[in-house]
Each structure stands twice: as structure tokens, then as C-alpha cells.
Amino acid sequence: MIYVGKSNPKDKVRRCHEIIDRDRLSHIFPLKDYYDYVWFFWVRLGSMWNSKIQHGMTVEDDKIMQEILTMLTYDGSEQGWAVFSRGLHDMTKGKGDILLTVFDNSEKWGQKVDHPHKFVPVLHEEITGVHPEHHCNRLILPGSAGYIPERVVCSECGRTMDKYIMYRCCTD
Template structure:
């Protein structure tokens, strides 16, 4: 997914997948769809907040529709934490630059290391 889009503008599906991948590093993620159409995808915390606050926006649902009201309220309360994408070194060619799937700004590059203690006695996957 990453190396095939290095020199091409990312399509909408790729951007949404990158967003979901970045959310896994934070509070998890949630997706609301209607059939095969995406209504909203977001951080787990902000989607949960929309559901918890249903009483605050439910009065508009009959007039404007559930999807519209849900996405409007989500846009109003959503958090904008940093977006982080982890690209495993085993994927092959890593892009020199990558734009943020949320705001399209150029992302900073960081190198991190990971050990999962695969051969240890208390292995958790």
C-alpha cells in the first residue's frame, strides 16, 4: 500500500486505510457505514463520545437524517491528535515523504525499534 503510492496522489480508499492504521496507535478506531458507503471513520474515543452524547443531537435526526447528524456532531467534537503511521521495515521500499491522511501536510519522519519477546516464556500476542 505504501510503496505503490510513492509517486502518485493517494486515492480516497488509501487515505481512509492510512487513517485507520494511524488510529490503531492511539485509542483504537471505529467505522460507521451505510451499506458499502462510508459515513464516518474516526478515533475510538471521539466516535464513542458521539454515541454517548446522542441525546444532545437526536432532535435533528428526523429532519436532517442520522448520517448527517452523526458526522456533523463528530466533526464538532472530534479530537485532532497526532497522526502516526508505522511502516514495518519488511515492507520493502519506504517512502521518503508521506502526507498526513487527515490534513495532507507533510509528515515528520521518525525511526523506532520494536521487540515483541517472541522467544520469551511470557509471550503475549
């Protein structure tokens, strides 16, 4: 498990890292290496996005672009997110508010997990079953390729997203 936080880790990420280390919640990278790994994770996603765009791929017809879009949307969110996987093929992901709802209701679905290999598939089923009445996704696209697509669809509901130019100073 690795806490990757945001593409521009700030003091909040350092505090989370310290808590994970202090409370022995997981094995973690030393803080001096951690920022390099987080940077590489987000830069790699951006590079994959730009490469796909340059090859004429779109979110509508490319599963990898859909997944990249989802991860980039999570980065634009203030709610947090998580990805769970087991092995190469079982994977699920979700925004923080949906995950908290699912885990708060775990007494309703927990009995379906009668073996460790069932956890991720059951969790995926529960996450995809939660449809919030309202959601708002923000997407910050990597701009190094100089190309901004005319149309991007929401990774959650499939509707075309409104396009804005945003400048932001965040001291989080």
C-alpha cells in the same frame, strides 16, 4: 460488525472477543477463524498500500490511499477506533476519543436521526465537527515493498508527519 483490533492481536483482543461472545453483544466468528480474518484484513490493507506506492500514487492525489493511511494510523493508535456504514455509500469513521465525545453528546444531535438511514450521515457530520486541540497520530507503514515515502501527511490535519524509525516490543 467485526472487531478487528490491531494488526498484531494480543491477549487484549482475545479478552474483547470473549466479552462480545459471552454477553451476546454481536454475532462473531469463532476465535480459531477470527485471527485469520483479522490478519487478512491488515495484510490486505498493507498490500493495497504497497500496490498504490508501486504505481506512483500519493496520499495527496489518491482517495483510496488517504483512506488506507487513515486505517493504518488507527492501527498505530492506542485509543481505539470504529467504522460505521450503511449500504455501499454511507460510511464514517473516527478515533476512539472523538467517538466517545460525539456519543457523550448524542442528546444534542440524536433528534436529527429520525430514520435509520440518517444515522451514519448525522454521525459523520458530528465526527467531522470535533476538532481536538491536540492530537498525535502514529503511522506504521507496511515495509514489505522496501519503500518508505519521504513525505506522509497526517490523515487528521493534513500536516507533514515527522519520520522516525521505530523498533517496539509490546507485551500488551
